[in-house]
Amino acid sequence: MSDEKSKSKGIPGRQRQNMLFMLVGLVLGAIVTSGVFLVISRQNVPVFIPTPVPLPATMPPLPTFAPTPPSTLGAPGFMPQPTVIAKRISALGISPDGRRMLAMGWDNGTSFARYIEFAVSANLVGQEQSLALPNAYLANAVFSPDGTLLAIADDGYYSWLFALGDTFDAPVTELANFTGYHALAFSHDGKWLALGGSNGLRMIDVNNLALISAAQVVGTITAVAFSPDNQWIALGIADGMQARVQVVSAQDFNQVRYELYSGSYVTDLAFHPDGSVLAIAIDNVVQVFDLEIGGGYAYPLENLGRVRSIAFNPQGTWLAAAGGDSGGGMMGTIYTWQWSRTMTSGLDGWVNYRVLGGHAHDVTQLVFLPNGDYMLSASFDGSIRMWDYANTGLEISRLQL
Numbered sequence: 001m002s003d004e005k006s007k008s009k010g011i012p013g014r015q016r017q018n019m020l021f022m023l024v025g026l027v028l029g030a031i032v033t034s035g036v037f038l039v040i041s042r043q044n045v046p047v048f049i050p051t052p053v054p055l056p057a058t059m060p061p062l063p064t065f066a067p068t069p070p071s072t073l074g075a076p077g078f079m080p081q082p083t084v085i086a087k088r089i090s091a092l093g094i095s096p097d098g099r100r101m102l103a104m105g106w107d108n109g110t111s112f113a114r115y116i117e118f119a120v121s122a123n124l125v126g127q128e129q130s131l132a133l134p135n136a137y138l139a140n141a142v143f144s145p146d147g148t149l150l151a152i153a154d155d156g157y158y159s160w161l162f163a164l165g166d167t168f169d170a171p172v173t174e175l176a177n178f179t180g181y182h183a184l185a186f187s188h189d190g191k192w193l194a195l196g197g198s199n200g201l202r203m204i205d206v207n208n209l210a211l212i213s214a215a216q217v218v219g220t221i222t223a224v225a226f227s228p229d230n231q232w233i234a235l236g237i238a239d240g241m242q243a244r245v246q247v248v249s250a251q252d253f254n255q256v257r258y259e260l261y262s263g264s265y266v267t268d269l270a271f272h273p274d275g276s277v278l279a280i281a282i283d284n285v286v287q288v289f290d291l292e293i294g295g296g297y298a299y300p301l302e303n304l305g306r307v308r309s310i311a312f313n314p315q316g317t318w319l320a321a322a323g324g325d326s327g328g329g330m331m332g333t334i335y336t337w338q339w340s341r342t343m344t345s346g347l348d349g350w351v352n353y354r355v356l357g358g359h360a361h362d363v364t365q366l367v368f369l370p371n372g373d374y375m376l377s378a379s380f381d382g383s384i385r386m387w388d389y390a391n392t393g394l395e396i397s398r399l400q401l
Helices: 002-008 013-033 341-345
Strands: 038-041 087-094 100-107 110-117 127-130 138-143 149-154 158-163 173-179 183-186 192-197 200-205 211-215 220-226 232-239 242-249 256-261 266-271 277-282 285-290 295-300 304-312 318-325 332-338 353-357 363-368 375-379 383-388 394-400
Touching (some): 087 375, 100 149, 158 192, 232 266, 232 277, 242 266, 242 277, 256 285, 332 363, 332 375
Parallel strands (some): 183 220, 266 304
Antiparallel strands (some): 100 110, 183 192, 192 200, 200 211, 266 277, 318 332, 363 375
C-alpha cells in the first residue's frame, strides 16, 4: 500500500530527497560565489545571510597624480606614481607603551628586522638596531601586553618567541620556536600565546612555555585574534578555494560559537574593544559581524585587490582597513571610518569615511598607537607613515627604510 501511494505522487520519496539536497547545494553555491557570507551558529541563533553593501555612487574615484618629490607628505587622495622598490616592509609591531616598534621585511633576497625606539617626530626615529633573525620572509610581529616578549612568524609557517630586555639596547633572547604556525596572538592579559597555521591551533603558557591546548582544523589557519575578555578566539581558515571564520572558546577549542563562510582567504581579524563586534578582512571585503545579535554586513572595497590589514583604534571609535589597489599600479590605500554599530546592520556604513593615499605599493600593516592619537601604516614601498586619522586625515611623519 505504501509503495502504491508513493508512486501515485509521481516522484519517489528518495528521489524527492535527492532533489532537495541538490537544491540546497545550488543555493549555498550561489551564496558563496556572490560574496555574501553564511553564518552558522552553534548557540541556536537563527541563520543570518547578510547582503553586501556596495560602495556609494557618490564615492570619489581614487585619482592618480604626477610624480611628487619624496619629501611631500601624503594627504587624502594623494597617490605617487609606482616605483620599483627592493626593500619591502611585510610586518609592523608596536610595543604596548608606544615607544618601540619592530619593522620586518625583505631586501633583495635578504630578510631584515629593524627594532626602533621612536618618538612622534619628523622621521619617527629615536634610535634603532637590527635584530639577528632567520633569513626568511618575515610576515607577522606581535608584542606581549607587558612588552617583555616578542613573537614573530614567517610565510613558511615557522615562528619564534623572544624575550626583550629591560632597556632598548639589551640583548634579545630566543626562548622557543615552533614549526607549522604562521598566525600569532597574545591574550590581552599576557598569559597565553595562540599560534595558528598548517598544524592547526596551539596555545601555550608564556610563563613556562607549556602547551595548554591544541586542536586540528580542516584547512590552514591564516589569522588569529583574542576577544578583549580572553574568552573567545577568532580564527581565519583557508580550505582550498573556500574561506571561513570560526569563533571558538579559549577554554575549549571544540566549542564553536559561530562559523562564517565567504570568500577565498582571510588576511586579518580584529575585535572591537568592547568585544561586541568582529571585523574581518577577506579578499577585497571588510565584513563587520555583531557577535551579540549574530548578524552583520559586508563592505566590498572595489579599489583594493586585497585587504591586508584591519584594525580598530583603542577607543573603538574608528575602524581602518588597507591593502593594495586592484589596478596595475598596485598603489596602497587606507580606508578609515568613524565607527558606528549601525555598520553591522548596513545602515550609515559609509558615513564619515576617508581614503588616505600616499603609499606607492601595498599597505601591509595598520597599527594604532596605544593612546589612539595616531595610526601607523607599513608598506611594500619601504616606508612607515604616521597619520592624523581622526582630525585632518593627513600624513604627519614618515620613515623610509
